[in-house]
Amino acid sequence: MKTGQRIIAKIEPRFSPFLLLIGRSPIDRYGVFAGETIPRNQRVIEYTGERITNRAAVRRFRRILRSGRRRRFYFSVLSRRWIIDGSLGGTGAELINHSCDPNLFRRRIAGHIFYYSRKRIRSGEELSVDYRYSKDTVRCKCRCGSPKCRGTINLK
Numbered sequence: 001m002k003t004g005q006r007i008i009a010k011i012e013p014r015f016s017p018f019l020l021l022i023g024r025s026p027i028d029r030y031g032v033f034a035g036e037t038i039p040r041n042q043r044v045i046e047y048t049g050e051r052i053t054n055r056a057a058v059r060r061f062r063r064i065l066r067s068g069r070r071r072r073f074y075f076s077v078l079s080r081r082w083i084i085d086g087s088l089g090g091t092g093a094e095l096i097n098h099s100c101d102p103n104l105f106r107r108r109i110a111g112h113i114f115y116y117s118r119k120r121i122r123s124g125e126e127l128s129v130d131y132r133y134s135k136d137t138v139r140c141k142c143r144c145g146s147p148k149c150r151g152t153i154n155l156k
């Protein structure tokens, strides 16, 4: 762990074959950290949550933007029609932050979303995935800090 990093919770072992910790993140508020070495190309965790339609997700997104108090959303695109909202029934994968040079990648298998390791991840490293927001949606500034940062979470 990095100095001064505070771990506040553990992800339940039934959700991952690896020890995963939730703690303060230098990228954004909270993040998920490897509690042990994760070899390359391993299934790390499933992204779960409430399955909603694209249109319902747009309505939720607008409501969140308007409300001002809860400015966070945890959507993961399953297909053209379906979105998984990780804010309800999430494994903790919804807390994994975006990076333009991530150590995880997403794979969709039979209606499920899984995160796999792109490379060997050392204990203490923060897990990250490229959110790949559409270039046509609201622009989100990226603070991933990677030398490969493209400046926004959106694709160019």
Ligand SMILES: [Zn+2]
Pocket (backbone or CB within 6 Å): 099, 100, 101, 142, 143, 144, 145, 146, 148, 149, 150, 151, 152
């Ligand atoms: Zn970035």
